[in-house]
Amino acid sequence: RDVIIIGGGHNGLVSAAYLARRGLDVCVLERRHLVGGAAVTEEMVPGFKFSRASYLAGLLRPQIIEDLQLAKYGFKYLPRDPSSFTPTHTDGPLGGKYLMLGSDGQKNWESIAQFSRKDADAYEKYEEFLGQVREVVTPLLDGPPPNPFEGGYHEKMATMRQASKLLSAAFRNRQVLVPFYELLTAPASHILDRWFESEILKATLATDAVIGAMAAPSQAGSAYVLLHHVMGEAAGKKGVWAYVEGGMGSISNAIAQSAQVHLRAPG
Ligand SMILES: Cc1cc2nc3c(=O)[nH]c(=O)nc-3n(C[C@H](O)[C@H](O)[C@H](O)COP(=O)(O)OP(=O)(O)OC[C@H]3O[C@@H](n4cnc5c(N)ncnc54)[C@H](O)[C@@H]3O)c2cc1C
Structure with a gap:
């Protein structure tokens, strides 16, 4: 062999x-x-x-x-699709209302607006922000980690091509580079508290920050897990997960x- x-x-x-x-x-x-x-x-x-x-x-x-x-x-x-369903107790303060999120922007807005119109307006921008961050990271995903110091001519050229793709994606999305750094290091709750006010939406989105991580959303580093999960792409759609x-x-x-x-x- x-x-x-x-x-x-x-x-x-x-x-x-x-x-x-x-x-x-x-x-x-x-x-x-x-x-x-x-x-x-x-x-x-x-x-x-x-x-x-x-x-x-x-x-x-x-x-x-x-x-x-x-x-x-x-x-x-x-x-x-839908991608999440968050019910509430009929006897609780939210009276049995539920939050359902999926691929339809208008339906997402209506579902979130039951709890907060401010959050409903912010959600699309939040998804856009994560999409921009995803664009910065994507060039790194389909190749070996860049190593300009080893390998022959072809490996070095491949590293240069990868670095140039990465730099142009970073330049195009330069306004998200500082928040991107925060996404890599901060607790998810910092990010979610800044974007949203309704607990039901924050709790739903925080699931992406804790799945498989054995960490609370308030723990440093959990925001990276949030990003990791929006890196998904299925059936040609970015940010989507599938069975x-x-x-x-x-x-x-x-x-x-x-x-x-x-x-x-x-x-
Ligand atoms: C409970 C759970 C849920 C998850 N849910 C998801 C999810 O929904 N979506 C997702 O994308 N990721 C999920 N993950 C993560 C994902 O499954 C792993 O990242 C992925 O399976 C890792 O693949 P791997 O091939 O590197 O290792 P593994 O899938 O761990 O495969 C390693 C293989 O090596 C074999 N092996 C180990 N030692 C030896 C040995 N000495 N000799 C011979 N064979 C050996 C094992 O039997 C195993 O088959 C989940 C992980 C877990 C544990």
Whole structure:
């Protein structure tokens, strides 16, 4: 073998697929009975299959989906719309009203305006702000970390191209660079308190700052998790997360199939 990858999670599988496409003979060692790691679909109750750990996709880069032709191997997004539903108790101060957010700007405005018209007006601008920050970060996502000191001519040229894309995105969005720094370091509650006044909206948006982070929205650094979750992109739509037909295991299976097509037959 040219390469042995230990662990058949989706990242190991993506590496295997790219290496196999370059003609290398790759072996993936997985300790479980199925590949996928935290992106698996398993029959946990007889007759019913579930996404066992991760359940929503959005950070899988479109370039990877295209390069590995994942649609051909059964991968399909089912966009999540509405994206959130926050009910309140009928006996509570909000009298059973609920907040529902999704892709329709007008419906979002109406839903938020039940709690605060000021917040309803601010929400679109907040999404625009996050979109600008996303544009600054995106050029970094589809390549290795820039390293101008190592590699040959081609690697150095690739680093220069990446740096120039990054600088032009940063220049275009220069007004968000200081808030961007804050997003990387501050508690999410600082950011949300500055933008909004209604607790129900802040609580709903704060979920993106705490999922998987084991941190409170008031903890320094939690705002980065908020940004991390708006970096999602699914079915051509930025900031959108989606379910996957057949559960998250379908992603891993599609990547594994794509890799196998390019692998040399064992000799
Ligand atoms: C509960 C939970 C929910 C999540 N929800 C989401 C979500 O909804 N959306 C999202 O985008 N992300 C989510 N994440 C994060 C996401 O699932 C992980 O970032 C991603 O799965 C990491 O992929 P990976 O391939 O790097 O590692 P893993 O998925 O952890 O895969 C590692 C693989 O290596 C194998 N392995 C480990 N050691 C060995 C060994 N010594 N020999 C052989 N095999 C070995 C493991 O069995 C596993 O299959 C969630 C994570 C968790 C835990």
